[in-house]
Amino acid sequence: MNPEKQKVTIKDVAQQAGVSTATVSRVINNSGFVSEPLRSRVLRVMEDLGYVPNRIAQSLKKRESFAIAYLLPDIDNPIFAKVVRGIQDVLESVSYDLFLYNTGFSDKRLLHQLVSLLENRPRGVIISAWHSKRVKETILLFRNLGFPVVVVHAPRDVPKVDAIVVDDCKGSYEAVKNLIQFGHRHILSLGVRKSVTSSLRKEGYRQAMMEAFGAVDERFLVEAASFSSHDALRATRNALHALVSFTAVFAHSDSLALGAMEALDEVGLRVPDDVSVVGFDGAYAFCTFPKLTTMVIPNYEMGKMAAELLLERLRGDSTPPTQKLVLPTFLHQSSLREIRL
């Protein structure tokens, strides 16, 4: 009754209840017909023996697992942690599991993890687009292997793949437009070199500026080497030293905004009294003083949407792939100030 590894198996239950394993299986899965007396007897034995079905065996037999995988670059970043939460919350309702692959932005690790992932046979994959150049290949790999895939955060111009995508351009447009409505005209655009996402956000900035003033002064377009606060600090310092005077900063991410605030602080400029700052993504907006105003990316909701979409696909939905645009929402806190003339 206590064979080394697994304490109680379906056989034990069957024996104890005086039925076949087939019957036990049927009550476990609520499939087929089982007479009420048998069902309750089996249920009782299961309870008594503390029987818990073995998912591994179930998966093998059913020839499909009960898990999906999520590939993300950095679990430490609240952005991705929120997506995880969203995914898990919907998976929980169907008792699916999540395999997390945290690449740390490393292609080498990604490769290593891809093998693990394949071995684990998840039924589908969600992948954050903000990894590296390898994302596209990875997505293609999955698609070719026949895995249902949902991309989140940004499009990766891979045909025929579902995606839940942030509307970076429009979000930025609105953030900048808001600054303009507050009376700002000299607005620094603090982005990141060679980032597709940042260039979309810059585009939104351009549109808002063009619309309001008919021109974009290129001197206000500043770019950091990366999304880190440290690089943003340096870039903002440079802008400050270049004597381009501005009354507001549109940072293409909250991490960049943090760096900008630090640079302003260094030279004694106050936020928002002297300079208004608005961020993007909402990762750190809640831990700055004054409170950072930002365009919040609804990561939790994106995670949920992605998981739901994926589950739809697993259920056999074969409508053409969609690319859903998600608009960031404006979080208005105290780091904005009206400019009066």
Next chain:
Amino acid sequence: MNPEKQKVTIKDVAQQAGVSTATVSRVINNSGFVSEPLRSRVLRVMEDLGYVPNRIAQSLKKRESFAIAYLLPDIDNPIFAKVVRGIQDVLESVSYDLFLYNTGFSDKRLLHQLVSLLENRPRGVIISAWHSKRVKETILLFRNLGFPVVVVHAPRDVPKVDAIVVDDCKGSYEAVKNLIQFGHRHILSLGVRKSVTSSLRKEGYRQAMMEAFGAVDERFLVEAASFSSHDALRATRNALHALVSFTAVFAHSDSLALGAMEALDEVGLRVPDDVSVVGFDGAYAFCTFPKLTTMVIPNYEMGKMAAELLLERLRGDSTPPTQKLVLPTFLHQSSLREIRL
């Protein structure tokens, strides 16, 4: 050659290579003897066919999975995300997987997830002590079920369980002592009601104050309803209104420190110019503005240690359970200021 679910199985490889599945299995697992010619032939076929072994089948046959579980209260909190990273980094080296159970501090969810966990048959469990009152029972459950368990963060007075524990008292003592050395005497202790962890941190505060001044002024012991910034904001507001004047705040967590900073900001007090703030845990110190000083809990390292310890146990190490004390380290940023008399 392409049966519905699994494209390539060990059988296909065996057939294609003209050997038995036993041989293929031996080369996959590097076990037993396989002649070089056969080995390389098999390897080539595996490559050609894009064969990836099925972990589910392997687990079933070997009667053990290749995964452990980590029970945590809140994946959104960087503290736990870092533990996850630590665990995953060591698991990766042995190709183990991690099942994450994010209870969101809900006992109901915990219960639900326990079932999933049991179904998945992980080989061991890591659990963060900061869930709820139910942790102790949960740990006991696992122990009784024969799962190797490692508790992280705080002890839960469960006998015979491995634990990696933060030295809350000593860490707090040092944080407060540091404030004292900076010339502070009126230091607010901002804790949380009914929290064991907070009471340990308060004890460290007491020790430092007693040592320096021979007495503890109870009016400076403030407690929030929970670890949330919001509750900390309220508690600090009250302290401010009570007209107890202080020059520093020792917050029992970074989230509390955040709330305190907000309250100070509300009444126009500047950090660190008017009031110094030191936090505990390091969850948010890296992303606050102004920079928060804090006692950093080495969560990443704790995750690693926990995973390593667990793996030792799985390898059969049966030395008596250890309880390793981990001392938080001081992160000095700009939110402290010397008081000159």
Next chain:
DNA sequence: CTGAAAGCGCTTACAG
């Protein structure tokens, strides 16, 4: 050094 065979814990046609 290699293979035939049994079996891990389940589920599911197939009979009855």
Next chain:
DNA sequence: CTGAAAGCGCTTACAG
């Protein structure tokens, strides 16, 4: 409504 039997994709004694 129920059971006997086959089999999911592997691994591992057991022979040879």
